[in-house]
Amino acid sequence: MKICVLGWYYDPEFMQVLENIHHKYPVQIMAHRPNETTSLPLVLIDNIGLEFGGYDYYVKNLWDGKDSVFFTHDDTLVVDIEVFDKIAQIDKDLSFLFYNKRESLSCM
Numbered sequence: 001m002k003i004c005v006l007g008w009y010y011d012p013e014f015m016q017v018l019e020n021i022h023h024k025y026p027v028q029i030m031a032h033r034p035n036e037t038t039s040l041p042l043v044l045i046d047n048i049g050l051e052f053g054g055y056d057y058y059v060k061n062l063w064d065g066k067d068s069v070f071f072t073h074d075d076t077l078v079v080d081i082e083v084f085d086k087i088a089q090i091d092k093d094l095s096f097l098f099y100n101k102r103e104s105l106s107c108m
Helices: 012-021 050-061 083-088 101-106
Strands: 002-007 027-031 042-044 069-073
Touching (some): 002 012, 002 050, 027 050
Parallel strands (some): 002 027, 002 069, 027 042
8 A cells, every 4th residue: 555645734743653654655745835844755736626636646647556545634643553554454446534433424
């Protein structure tokens, strides 16, 4: 699994989590503004299409077409780093991850 992160906030705690797993799950930041908080790979692109514009750029220009991809924002909260192993095991073409059932219902 690879990880595509939309970069705007660069939450320091989440950047540290991503740096810690980058060796296992390569991280690529699709940035809408420069970043000085992490050394993770970054591509600076125009802020067109909000997060979907960044994800679209990744799919069309950087994705190898083989590995699964976890798309996320750069202000994500990770309580347990092992969650990435669980996400990597999801065998679906498309999945949305929510904190709990209530959140999933409010986002539907």
